[in-house]
Structures are given as structure tokens and as C-alpha cells.
Amino acid sequence: MAVAEQATLAEREITITRMFDAPRAAVFRAWTDAGQLAQWWGPKGFTNPVCEIDVRVGGAIRIHMRSPDGNIYPMKGEFREIVPPERLVFTNIAVDAAGNPIIEGLTTVTFAEKGGKTTMTLHTRGRAVVDYAVGYLNGMEAGWTGSINKLETLLTPGG
Numbered sequence: 001m002a003v004a005e006q007a008t009l010a011e012r013e014i015t016i017t018r019m020f021d022a023p024r025a026a027v028f029r030a031w032t033d034a035g036q037l038a039q040w041w042g043p044k045g046f047t048n049p050v051c052e053i054d055v056r057v058g059g060a061i062r063i064h065m066r067s068p069d070g071n072i073y074p075m076k077g078e079f080r081e082i083v084p085p086e087r088l089v090f091t092n093i094a095v096d097a098a099g100n101p102i103i104e105g106l107t108t109v110t111f112a113e114k115g116g117k118t119t120m121t122l123h124t125r126g127r128a129v130v131d132y133a134v135g136y137l138n139g140m141e142a143g144w145t146g147s148i149n150k151l152e153t154l155l156t157p158g159g
Contacts, residue, residue, distance in 0.1 A: 012137040013125040018148050020120060022155040024113035027120055028085035030151055031109060040154045041065065043146030050074075057082055061090055074099075085111055092124070094136065102133040122148070 020027050030036045038051035042065040049072075050064035061077040074095050081089035087110050094103040105126035112119045122144060128134045 010128045010134055010137070011125065012140050013123075014141045014144065015121065015123045016141070016144055016148060017119060017121045018152065020118045020152060020155050021116075022118055023116055024111040024118040025085045026155060027118045027151075028088075028111050030154060031088055032082075032084075036154065037063075040150035041147055042150075043143050044150065046146075053079075055079060055082060061092070072097075077105075080106075081108075087111070092126075094126075094133065096130075102130045103128055103136060120148075 030040065032053070032055045034051050034053050037053060038048040041048050041051065041063055045068040046065045048063055049066055050062060052060070052062045054060050057079055059079045061075075061079065063075050065073040065075070067073065074097075076093050076095060076099075077091040079088070079090045081087060087108070089106070089108045092105040092107050093101050094105075096102050103126045105124055107122065107124040109123075110121045112121075124140070124144065126137055126140055128137055
């Protein structure tokens with residue numbers, strides 16, 4: 001395999017846009033309230049026994065996702081930009097059990113409201129810093145899509 005191909009496989013960038021039938025203040029709050037975030041972060045079937053966020057520039061994010069089979073996938077990060085209720089930028093770093101980075105990422109989420117509905121655009125990129133994490137990047141779009149589906153359920157009245 002050529003070096004250029006390895007570099008491509010070790011990095012992934014995705015953009016997902018979704019419209020919610022909810023005001024943008026509510027969608028923004030779902031991203032910045034730890035209790036709500038813990039309900040929807042991670043793919044279907046995943047829970048978040050640890051979900052701690054300090055919503056300020058330089059504030060920390062710490063989430064431990066638990067898969068249905070009981071494995072824990074910890075991540076940490078830091079808020080880089082917060083413009084309520086329009087924009088969030090944060091680092092998201094998947095770590096191993098010892099706290100060493102395995103994937104380094106940066107995520108930007110924007111929120112635009114029109115007619116009481118909110119269009120959320122999520123742009124994220126990740127870079128594997130260990131060989132085995134390259135496989136995790138392949139599931140990045142499915143993982144984020146699953147999370148956003150859970151967010152939609154949370155924001156839907158009676159959902």
C-alpha cells in the first residue's frame with residue numbers, strides 16, 4: 001500500500017446535516033446540558049455512564065460510552081468555540097484505557113433556525129494516531145448518524 005493511501009485511511013472527514021422540528025435553543029441545549037447529552041451521545045444501544053462537560057471555552061468534555069456488550073469507549077475533549085445558540089467547536093479525542101489518544105478529532109456544529117425548525121450541520125474530522133484505530137474511523141459516519149437519530153428522538157415531543 002502506498003504511503004498516500006495509508007494517510008487517507010488514517011484520516012476521515014464527514015459532514016452530516018439534519019433538520020429538527022425544534023427551536024435551535026433546544027437543540028443547542030441538548031448539546032450543552034450533560035443530562036441531555038448523556039441520553040443521545042453514541043450509537044443505538046450505547047449508554048454513557050460518564051458524561052461530564054464544562055461548557056466554556058477551554059472547558060473539558062469527558063464521556064465514556066458503554067457498548068451493548070459492556071465495552072467502554074472513553075473520549076475527552078475541550079471546547080474551542082461556543083456561540084450560543086449558533087455554533088460549537090470542540091476537540092474529541094478517543095482514548096484507550098490508560099488515557100492515551102487513539103483518535104484525535106475536531107468537531108464543529110452549527111445551528112440555524114427557520115420557522116421554528118432547526119437545521120444542524122455537524123462537520124467532524126478524525127485522525128487515527130495508532131494503527132488499530134483506523135478501523136474505528138470506518139464506523140465514524142454510522143456512529144454519528146446513530147447519535148443524531150437518538151438526538152432527534154430526544155427532541156421529538158413524546159419521543
